[in-house]
Amino acid sequence: MGTDDQTNTCSFHMSGALPAGGDHLGGTFGQSPTLDSWYPQRLRVELLHRNGVDADPLGADFDYAAAFATIDLTTLKSDIKRLLTTSVDWWPADYGNYGPQMIRMAWHAAGTYRIADGRGGAGTAMQRFAPIGSWWDNGNTDKSRRLLQPIKHQYGNALSWADLMVLTGNCSLELMGLPTYGFGGGRLDAWEPDDGTWWGPEVWNPHAVASPDEMVSRDERWHGQNGDADYDLQSPLAASHQALIYVNPEGPYSNGDPLGSARDIRITFTRMAMNDEETVALIAGGHAFGKSHGQVPASDIGPSPEKAPIESMGLGWHNPVGTGSAEHTSTNGIEGSWTPNPTQWDNTYLENLFAYDYEQTKSPAGALQWTPTDPEAPKTPDAHVPGQMNPLMMMTSDIALKVDPEYRAICERFLADFDLFTLAFSKAWYKLTHRDMGPKRRYLGPEVTIADDLLWQDPLPDAAGSSLDEADVAVLKEAVLATGLSVSDLVYTAFSAASTYRDSDKRGGANGARLALSPQKDWAVNRRTVPVIDALRNVQAAFTATSGGRKVSLADLIVLAGSAAVEQAARAAGSDASVPFTPGRVDTTQELTDIEMFEWLRPIADGFRNFVSERFEEFAPGVAPEAVFLDKANLFTLTAPEWTVLHAGLRVLGSNWDGSDVGVLTDHVGALTTDFLVNLTDTDLIWTKDDETAMTFTGRVQATGEARWRASRNDLVFGSNAQLRSIADAYAGSDGQERFVREFIRVWSKIMMLDRYDVNGHKRYGAMAA
Numbered sequence: 001m002g003t004d005d006q007t008n009t010c011s012f013h014m015s016g017a018l019p020a021g022g023d024h025l026g027g028t029f030g031q032s033p034t035l036d037s038w039y040p041q042r043l044r045v046e047l048l049h050r051n052g053v054d055a056d057p058l059g060a061d062f063d064y065a066a067a068f069a070t071i072d073l074t075t076l077k078s079d080i081k082r083l084l085t086t087s088v089d090w091w092p093a094d095y096g097n098y099g100p101q102m103i104r105m106a107w108h109a110a111g112t113y114r115i116a117d118g119r120g121g122a123g124t125a126m127q128r129f130a131p132i133g134s135w136w137d138n139g140n141t142d143k144s145r146r147l148l149q150p151i152k153h154q155y156g157n158a159l160s161w162a163d164l165m166v167l168t169g170n171c172s173l174e175l176m177g178l179p180t181y182g183f184g185g186g187r188l189d190a191w192e193p194d195d196g197t198w199w200g201p202e203v204w205n206p207h208a209v210a211s212p213d214e215m216v217s218r219d220e221r222w223h224g225q226n227g228d229a230d231y232d233l234q235s236p237l238a239a240s241h242q243a244l245i246y247v248n249p250e251g252p253y254s255n256g257d258p259l260g261s262a263r264d265i266r267i268t269f270t271r272m273a274m275n276d277e278e279t280v281a282l283i284a285g286g287h288a289f290g291k292s293h294g295q296v297p298a299s300d301i302g303p304s305p306e307k308a309p310i311e312s313m314g315l316g317w318h319n320p321v322g323t324g325s326a327e328h329t330s331t332n333g334i335e336g337s338w339t340p341n342p343t344q345w346d347n348t349y350l351e352n353l354f355a356y357d358y359e360q361t362k363s364p365a366g367a368l369q370w371t372p373t374d375p376e377a378p379k380t381p382d383a384h385v386p387g388q389m390n391p392l393m394m395m396t397s398d399i400a401l402k403v404d405p406e407y408r409a410i411c412e413r414f415l416a417d418f419d420l421f422t423l424a425f426s427k428a429w430y431k432l433t434h435r436d437m438g439p440k441r442r443y444l445g446p447e448v449t450i451a452d453d454l455l456w457q458d459p460l461p462d463a464a465g466s467s468l469d470e471a472d473v474a475v476l477k478e479a480v481l482a483t484g485l486s487v488s489d490l491v492y493t494a495f496s497a498a499s500t501y502r503d504s505d506k507r508g509g510a511n512g513a514r515l516a517l518s519p520q521k522d523w524a525v526n527r528r529t530v531p532v533i534d535a536l537r538n539v540q541a542a543f544t545a546t547s548g549g550r551k552v553s554l555a556d557l558i559v560l561a562g563s564a565a566v567e568q569a570a571r572a573a574g575s576d577a578s579v580p581f582t583p584g585r586v587d588t589t590q591e592l593t594d595i596e597m598f599e600w601l602r603p604i605a606d607g608f609r610n611f612v613s614e615r616f617e618e619f620a621p622g623v624a625p626e627a628v629f630l631d632k633a634n635l636f637t638l639t640a641p642e643w644t645v646l647h648a649g650l651r652v653l654g655s656n657w658d659g660s661d662v663g664v665l666t667d668h669v670g671a672l673t674t675d676f677l678v679n680l681t682d683t684d685l686i687w688t689k690d691d692e693t694a695m696t697f698t699g700r701v702q703a704t705g706e707a708r709w710r711a712s713r714n715d716l717v718f719g720s721n722a723q724l725r726s727i728a729d730a731y732a733g734s735d736g737q738e739r740f741v742r743e744f745i746r747v748w749s750k751i752m753m754l755d756r757y758d759v760n761g762h763k764r765y766g767a768m769a770a
Contacts, residue, residue, distance in 0.1 A: 043630055045640050045723045047196040051124075055191040058157055065762045067158040068185050068444050076159070079151060080171040091143045092326045094383035097343045098147060099172035100290020105144035106169025107286060108137065109162075110433045111245040115273040115600050116236030117631070118505030119197050121436025124190035125162035131199065134304030135243040139317050139331040140293075142305050146315065162187030166433045173429065176289060177345035178422065181430035182450035184443025186762055196634065200234070202242035218242065218253070226252045226260040235619075238271035240264045249292075249334060250368040251396035256360050261396045262404035273435055273456065273597065278428040280401060280410040285425030287338045287398065288349045291383055294335035294363035295328050296321045327384040333367035336393025337380040347418045350411055352378065353402055358394050370394040431456060438506020441757045455594045460512050460586050465551050468583040472543075476552060477564040479539045485532060487565040487572075487670040488654030493532040494562020494752065495608065495655060496525070497555070500601045501754045502635035508601050509755025512588035513555035519599050525611045525657045536561060555585035559752050566748055569653055572671035575741040580749045582759055607632065607714035608650055611657040612695065625695070626717040637754070642747045644718055644727045648676040649744040651715065662696060663715035674740045677732040679709060680719045687716060 017023040035042070053060045084102065087093040094100060109127045112120030126132050127141060145165070152164055163185045170180045201220040218241040224231040233240065240247040247264040251257045269279040302308065302318030312318065322328035339348040356377050358370035371391045382388035401407045414421035431454070437443065440457050453459040468476070480490065497515040500508030514520050516533050536557050544551050552560075563579035570577040604613045604620060607629030613619065620628065633643040652666045652675050666675035679685075685699040685708060697716055699709040718724045731740045753760065 043626060043717065043721050044196070045630065045721060047630070048634055048638060048640050048643065050195060051190050051192050057191065062157070063762075064157075064160065064188055065186065065444055068163070071155060071158050073445055073447065076151075076155065077167070077171050077174075079154070080168050081175050083147070083151060084168075084172060084175055088147070090325070091147065092384065094291060095343050095381070097176070098144070099176050099343060101140075101144050102148075102168045102172045103286065103289055105141045106166050106172075106433060108141060108245045109165050110435070111272065112239075113273070113432075113436050113505070114236055114238035114271050115597070116238070116271065117635070118436065118502045118507060119236070120238070121505065122162055122166050122433055123187045123436045123505075125160065125165060125187070126190055126194055127165070128161060129190070129193035130306040131193075131243075134306040134316065135245075136298075136304075137244040137332065139301075139304075140329070142315050142317070160185075160187050160189045162189055169429075169433065172289075173345070176343050178285075179426060181426040183447040184434055184437065184440065184445060186437065186442050186444040188762060198236070200237055200239070200242045218248070226257070226263055231263065233267050233271065236271075238268055240268050247397055249332065249395040249397045254368060256368045256396050258396055258399040258403045262400035262407060265397060265400055265407075266404075272432075274428070274431070276406050277410050277424060278431065280407055280414070281421065281424040281428040282432060283397070283401060284349055284353075284411065284414065284421070285429065288345060288347075289339075290342050291337035291380075292334040292369075292393065292395070293329040293331040294333040294365040294367050294369075296330035297365045298330070298333055301330060327382065330365055333363060333365040334369045334393065334395060335363035335365065335367075336369065336371075336390060337383075338393060338398070340378045340380050340392075342380065342383075345422070347415065347421060348378075350415050350421070352392055353394065353398060354411065354415060356392075358399060368396065370396070370399055427454075436505040439757060442506060442762065444762075455592070456597065458507060458512070458594070458597075459592050460588050461592070463553075463584060463586050465549070468550070468552060468556065472547065472550060472552070473560065473581060473583070475547075476539065476543060476557065476560055477567075479542065480536070480557075480561040480564050481568065483535050483539065485535055485561075486654075487569050488659075489528065489532050490561045490565035491569070491650070491653045492609070492655050492657075493529040493536075494559050494565075495650065496529050497558045498751050498754065499603075499606065499608065500598075501751075502601070503637045503754070504635055506755070506757075510559050510752060511555055511585045511755045512593075513553065513558060513585070514588060514593055514598065515558065516554060517588070517590050517593050519595050519602065523602050524613075525603060525606060525609060528657060528659065532561075533558070552583075553585050553587045555587055556583050559585065563748075563752070565653075566672065566745065569670055569672040570741050570745070572668070573673045573737070573741065575672070575738060577741055577745055579745050582753065582756065584756070584758060603632075604628070606657070607712075608647060609655055609657040610651075610660070610663055610712055610714060612712070617693075625713050629714050629717070636751065638747070640723060641727050641730075641743070642750070644677075644724055645731065645740060645743045646747045646751070647714075647718065648674065648728075648731070648740070649748070651676045661710065663711045665699075665709050665711065665715070672741055672744060674731050674736050676715075677718070677728045677736075677740075680711070680715065681725065681728055681732050685709070687711070 018025065084098045085096060087096055106122065110122040112132060114120050127138065128145065132138065133142065148164060148168060152159065152161060167183055170183050173180050202217055221234045221237055222231065239245060246268050247261060248254055252260040252264055265279060274282065296319055300320060303316060305314055305316035308316040318324065319328060319330055339352065341348065356372040356374050359373050361369055361371045363369055371393065377392060379389035380392055382390055401411050414424065435456065439460065440448065440453060497510040502508055515526060515529060520526055521530065536554065540552055540554055540557055560581055563581050566579050567577060603611065604616055605611060605625045605628040607625065612625050638646065649672055651663050652669065652671065652673055654664055654669045656662060656664065665679035666673060668675065684702055686702045687697045687699050690696045690698055695713060697711050698707050699711065700707050718728050730736065
């Protein structure tokens with residue numbers, strides 16, 4: 001060993017220009033192509049672990065409700081309103097008031113909400129991240145949030161970005177004269193982009209003429225053409241166009257067709273859970289303020305925040321013309337204001353819309369808009385040039401309110417009664433900005449009590465009487481098991497009650513016992529629960545008659561019955577385990593249940609119960625049931641191990657909606673064993689599809705061809721997906737049984753408690769029994 005040997009070794013490693021070899025660096029961690037580039041159709045199980053505690057700088061123990069309670073809301077609102085009228089040079093306020101642009105920021109943050117899957121909305125401040133923050137329709141909302149940064153820093157983590165954005169919208173409305181309907185805090189910020197929500201089939205087109213971030217097309221999300229009888233928007237989408245919050249303000253296909261625009265408006269706002277009156281109130285109310293900006297063609301505007309150069313520090317849409325702001329501002333390309341006084345709440349938007357005829361014109365940026373034909377029509381002051389007066393402006397989506405018969409009738413009522421319009425807009429704004437927050441119990445702050453309980457908040461009655469004690473629980477468990485109802489039926493019914501929960505908008509769940517009400521009791525997937533609920537009502541009545549005045553709600557009894565069945569199933573598998581139970585659920589009424597809104601929770605497929613609608617392929621062409629299953633696991637806030645354990649346990653407990661043996665990979669139904677995972681991963685089996693639909697499969701012994709099991713796609717995915725199979729292996733081994741029972745009970749308890757906001761408060765990372 002000498003100098004020459006050392007030199008030779010060094011020369012071997014340094015043969016290229018870089019220390020690790022090679023003459024250039026080809027890529028780094030996370031750069032394309034990645035796994036999704038190579039296998040775009042793979043089931044992205046890892047999405048279940050996004051936005052977890054590891055991404056959260058505040059940690060799992062941070063109590064936002066307690067922190068928010070330290071804020072003096074009156075002082076905070078005063079600070080916000082002071083900021084709204086303090087113009088800064090780098091982004092001057094239109095008319096000296098940032099209120100209108102802050103309304104737009106809050107409106108666009110909340111307007112991503114959609115009723116079909118509950119995703120979107122202002123609740124996590126996703127407007128801070130791509131893709132939403134870089135949608136063309138959100139142009140310059142980055143400036144609004146940057147203007148609010150001093151307020152955010154002043155109040156720190158006691159005030160989330162999500163709450164600040166909505167509250168600033170409220171303060172803006174109040175500052176300009178609208179009495180708001182109330183404000184509830186309690187929104188918890190996300191800490192990383194949402195890479196899972198499906199925003200539509202269109203993709204970005206880097207070569208688009210209008211803008212590097214322009215959407216490709218709206219046609220991939222629509223069936224038929226506007227005006228056709230079969231014209232419809234793909235579910236779960238609400239927005240009419242990729243990268244828009246609502247509809248194209250220039251009309252469908254930018255064609256200036258007001259009636260066609262009305263069709264798009266009705267579909268889009270309905271998908272946002274708004275009826276016609278709320279739709280008109282939001283459009284007419286929002287357009288009472290501020291202006292639209294269209295001084296510079298989109299092709300001249302710089303890239304969105306996500307594509308902007310690093311020195312832009314997160315700000316996008318650089319405008320190279322003049323100062324790039326103030327009178328040179330360009331956002332959606334349409335230029336002008338709707339009213340003569342854009343910073344005052346009044347009825348002049350509707351007055352001007354109906355008092356004058358309008359003709360199509362073009363903005364300086366080339367966008368289609370409408371101007372009064374009467375030269376004597378009122379003018380609106382320029383937002384920045386003193387003494388300059390400009391013509392009023394209407395969008396095609398405004399003229400739509402005038403030509404659609406239903407919208408027109410509502411407008412005329414609002415025109416005749418300004419107080420009615422004021423209340424309608426206040427309530428519609430409140431709904432828009434709170435729709436994704438779930439029950440009012442989750443709201444924080446002194447302004448919550450201003451608003452009544454509203455049907456869209458899925459209200460629950462107050463609990464009556466004292467809570468069940470341990471002795472009551474023991475008596476009820478014994479009574480339930482004495483009915484002769486099977487473990488499978490009891491587990492199935494309890495799970496069905498909880499299965500409607502979705503964390504996206506905090507709706508659904510077992511509390512309220514809506515499983516026994518319309519529409520849920522009439523769903524095909526819930527038919528198996530009907531006789532069980534009838535039997536449990538008898539248990540409920542008997543308990544009331546003999547308990548000395550104590551009562552049990554049907555909601556509590558359904559969950560308790562399922563928990564008793566799980567304990568019995570664990571004993572059958574050799575484990576003496578106890579399932580936590582937290583009483584306090586209440587029974588709601590049919591009158592407090594909005595049937596139309598709850599109908600949106602009806603599943604077209606539910607992998608946990610092996611349910612696939614007969615019309616699944618019609619409803620979801622090209623979508624695999626296991627993809628819908630992953631979607632459900634996400635709405636349940638499950639991790640991949642939790643998903644695997646819950647599914648495996650439900651299968652051996654016989655949880656199929658129709659009582660079939662598909663996927664029930666055990667000879668001991670009703671015992672909480674690992675049999676599903678053991679048999680699914682059995683290497684002596686070979687699985688073949690039963691027919692060309694590839695929806696069900698048969699597992700045969702390879703050596704003999706004997707048919708051993710049948711299973712669905714929702715079952716086989718736990719053996720075919722590499723990530724899920726690795727988890728299955730962890731429980732299928734000889735040491736997995738006790739851990740499996742323990743974990744199943746933990747996850748079962750989590751599912752039963754997801755909607756217990758009276759107990760869980762504002763917990764983000766799991767909901768467990770107290």
